Amino acid sequence: MKNPDANSAWAKDRDHVLHPYTDFTTFKEEGSQVIEGAKGMYVTDTEGRRLLDGIAGLWCVNVGHGRREMADAISEQVLKMQYYNPFGHSSNVPAAELGYWLASHAPGNLNHVYYTTGGSTANDAAIRLVHYYFTMKGQHRKKKIISRNDAYHGATYVAAELTGIQATKNSFDKVGEHFINHVSAANMYAKPDDMSEDAYCDFLVAEFENRIQQLGPDNCAAFIAEPIMGAGGVLVAPKGYHRRMWEVCKRHDMLYIADEVVTAFGRLGEWFASEALFDYQPDILVSAKGVTSGYIPLGITMISDEIYEVISRPQCEGGVFSMGLTYFGHPVACTAALKNIEIIENEGLLQNARDVGAHFQQTAQALKELPIVGDVRGYGLMMAVDLVADKATKASFPVTTGMGGKVFKKCVESGVIVRPVGDRIVLSPPIIINKEECDTIVSTLESAIGNEC
Ligand code: PLP
DSSP: OOOOOTTSHHHHHHHHOOOTTOOHHHHHHHOOOOEEEEEBTEEEETTOOEEEESSHHHHTOTTOBSOHHHHHHHHHHHHHHOOOOOSTTOOOHHHHHHHHHHHHHSSTTOOEEEEESSHHHHHHHHHHHHHHHHHHTTOTTOOEEEEETTOOOOSSHHHHHHOOOGGGTTTOOOSOTTTEEEEOOOOTTTSOTTSOHHHHHHHHHHHHHHHHHHHOGGGEEEEEEOSEEOTTTOEEOOTTHHHHHHHHHHHTTOEEEEEOTTTTTTTTSSSOHHHHHHOOOOSEEEEOGGGTTTSSOOEEEEEOHHHHHHHTSOOTTSOOOOOOOTTTTOHHHHHHHHHHHHHHHHTTHHHHHHHHHHHHHHHHGGGGGSTTEEEEEEETTEEEEEEOSBTTTTBOOOGGGOHHHHHHHHHHHTTEEOEEETTEEEEOOOTTOOHHHHHHHHHHHHHHHHHHO
16 A cells, blocks of 8 residues: 555545546555646656656646746636626626637637537537537438547547547446447558558548438538547548548538647647648637646637527527536636736747657657557657557557556656556647657656566
């Protein structure tokens, strides 16, 4: 046992906190690593270890930990006006200012924002808005959503059903089977070696088109996709994929939802990735995480002028748009977002993410030389390293090997936090990172993996 003192935070956490995505059998023995301090690129745990944060908390602490400016802005807003009813004709200044900034910077005419409490709730809101939109247009059957295998869209019931990672669904009931479908992920590592990138893209687009025909175009309302799939494996799609999927959507009067919960606010060197990097304009854009760098929870669901025009029409029965959260447009969360955006702008962090991200991707390619590294891929400050038992066949290790967990433990012993997702190591450091810190992450990972070869 790590810390037998029943009064320690470690014991209280182990006995009373229901941790997400956790194997309770080992958790009851080992508990968790309790983090009690965080500054810049580093966190410290209750055992006094100082660790380089290679995952920005959980893809979110873009401007780094423990920033005085963030604390000051948040506390000033708390003292000025910490909360008031956001329903109907009542609002607050930070929500309005953030809405204006988002409309000015989001792709195309995504000029309207619905605020939520995180990524899952923002995706749920997106689906409700899609359904509401087609109902208001009188297209009552056009309600089916197409998502992708291996996608991650969250943990509330609808977001969990949009998610395509099978392991997250075990033992939970389904509520959205009748309207949520999945097509293949765009997985360049898993594609047959003798298939070209273009041919693979053709295959994925044809599969999508066929699925729409099967379901009936009049029944298909929207497609949802992350610009780069995050938790599903940092999968960068073949060239032209998103643009072509978007074109298919347009042909069938379907909406394209970009889930930019991870990819926005600098992780890929842009405010938003969909248009800037992948050349398509989503009808709905969802984000969270980096919007406040995780200082306060906030989610955003942005919709186009066309959708707004339809959903703001008077309802026949004289009803109102009845969808609202108590913490919609929370003034403290919106203040945190505005200060976070100001920091990203003033410190040139988008450019830093581009420069350092390119260095990170290039340096990490060296890991491919290791006998158990199957693939190293990513873009900007998003990366995955796949650990495999056999490089030639890409065969996985038996689950009991726990290779990802072993590499994670070795990295932590050497002072760096990485994230094991099965036998895949995922990296997403704060976007304030410099090249030397990237080199430290890569060399630590190299030794940790080398140790297991
Ligand atoms: N969408 C994507 C792409 C995500 O990566 C996540 C979380 O990791 C979510 C949605 C869910 O966000 P949250 O955990 O804030 O509800």
